[in-house]
Amino acid sequence: MSEDPTDAADGAGDPGTLVPEGSALTAVWRPTAAHVRAVVVALALLGIGVVMRRPDAVALGAPLAVVAVWSHLRRPEVAPVVHAWLRHGVLREGQTTAWTATVEPGPGVEEVALAVTETEFTRYTPASQCVAAGDVGDGGVGNVGDSGPAATRLDVFCQSTRWGLRRLGPATCAVTGAFGAHVWEPAPVHAPLVPTVPLPEAFSARTPAPDPDGLVGRSRSRHHGDGSELADVRGFRFGDRLRRIHWPVSVRTGELHVTTTYADEDSEILLLVDAMQDLGRSSGFDGEGSSLDNGVRAAAAVAEHYLRAGDRVGLQVLGAHQSPRLSPGLGTNQLRRLLDVLARVRVADGGVVDEKRLRGQLLHPVSAGTLVVFLTPAVSVSVLAHAAQLSRRGTSTIVVDTLPRAMATGDLTDEQLAGLVPEQSGSASARLAWRLRLLERSREVSRTRLAGVPIVPWVGPGTLDLVMRDIAKQRRSPRVVTR
Structure with missing residues (x-):
């Protein structure tokens, strides 16, 4: 998701929302080092010429x-009037x-300039991260009659390429006089941390959640009630509505029959994102992703899909510091809260x-009828064991493998190995x-599958369709569970 810098910036809200107290920057005019050198060298040369x-x-x-x-x-x-601010308070990946x-x-005043300090996972336009404008004083471009020189506007565009809390800047503004002899340079302007919410990947699921157990929704329940999907046709009973009468069967049998339907209820989905490890290297939203990148973006995609379908979605980030548990909720406000929590995830x-x-987070109870989706690289034994335990208790559980496909082989490049082993370790021993x-991961995955937990790789649309269809069939058949 890339957009024109001008369009994105012009869509900002109130420019003053992110300006710190005392938005007009303050400083004093001072001579530059170049001016001091010119004065010293000129006096020295003139003195040598006269004396010698x-x-x-x-x-x-x-x-x-x-x-x-x-220049003197x-x-x-007169001090110029300078304002500097960052236009957006929240971004999406690629915005x-x-x-x-x-x-x-x-x-x-002859020239003004704006420079921004480089930060990780940010692209700048221009690439030099600074812009300048000349001839802005008396007699220069931009003068407006008797009202004095017009205000000059400078923009350095910043594109955030990865989710997380980004510190864009600080930005430094400078104003210079004739020949650059005097400079007016205020202190750098710092902006608050800008949350970059993950860009949800393409995801869709045609199969509804296997065990809806809510109030009102669009998922077919196992219970009879007011809904849109036909359950069966039975004889008329006292209290049945007349509009439910099935006339073809009633005429054929000579007795009144009515149709029954399945109730339409909402489902509850709990997303558990494993942040204990971050395997692989991240190169931004338009490049390769690490395991945590895949997990965060997949969680955003699944949450957005089910929230738009009217289901309740909750979130828990496993192992992350200062990531609160988000109770299941509905609507766009819940999606906004969920994306904000995902943007603040730290491994x-x-x-x-x-x-x-992690052990404390795994002790949180899961209500009946909840579909639990683990998004994990399947490296943590505790996470897989908890998934198996939930499945044995009768909770619908799915594990989505977020390990990058390039990491699932032993033939890794030195760059990929750098994030897995200490720098002093040799590449041969590291690969071994x-x-x-x-091999240990494969064994744990096999044990988890034998416990009845489906494990599927994240492939985008349709990732959960087959496993949810199988879970729905299993829910309709009797089985033994552990309480």
Whole structure:
């Protein structure tokens, strides 16, 4: 999802929403190092020429002296009015925002510039991350009659290429006088952290959730009630509605018969995103993704699909620090809250505290009729064991494998191995260790499948259709569960 920088920036809201207190930047005019060097060198050369009677030194120092004197006479004395802000407070992957600065120059100003500090997973336009405009003072381009020089606007466009909290900037604005001899440079402007919500991948599911158990929705329940799907035809009973009478059967049998339907209820889906590891390297929304990238984007896609279908969706990020459990909810507000939680996911450090946090998160109860979807690279034994335990208790459970396909082989490149083993480890031993880890992962996956938990790779649309159809068939047949 890429868009024109100008269109994205012009769609911003109130420019002042992200401006810190005291939006008009403050600074003082000061001589630049170049001006000081020119003055010192000119005085030195003129002094040498006069004392030592060296006309060549005078010839070299005279131009510098003229420039220094002219710059001093043309030095600005009035501070310009400068405002700088970041246009958007929330972004989606691939969306473009802009650092914008407006400068109302005073007399003697010749050039203004805006520069933005480079940050990870951000593309800049222009690529140099800075823009400048010249001839903005008296007699320059942009002057408006007697009202003085017009305000000059500078934009540096920033495109966020990966979900997460992005610190765009800080941005630095500078205003210079004649020959760059004097500069007005306020302190860098910092913007709040900008959440970049994940861009949901294409996803659709034709099969409804296997066990809807809510109030009102579009999923067919196992119970009879007011709905749109025919259940059976039975004899008329006291209290049946007349519009339910099935006239063809009633005429043929000579007795009144009515139709019954299945109730339409909403389902509850709980998404569990495994953030204990992040395997692979991320190159942004238009490149390769890591296991956590796949999990976060898949969770956003599944949540968006079922929320638009009228179901209730909840979220729990396993192992992540400061990621609250999101109770099941409905509507666009729930989707907004869910995307905001996903944008703030941070991979666990792998320490003892994270393991304790994971065990505590797995103790949260799951209500009856909930479809639990694990999005995990299937490396954590605790996560797979919890999925098997939920399945044995009778909870509909699906595990979506988010491990990148390139990581499922032992023949990894040195760049891929860099994120798996310490730097001092050799590539040969690292590949051997990863093969052993893949064998352990295969064993744990087989055990989980034997426990009745389907494990499917994430392939986008249709990922859950077959397994949900099989789960629905199993729910209609008797089976033994553990309480």
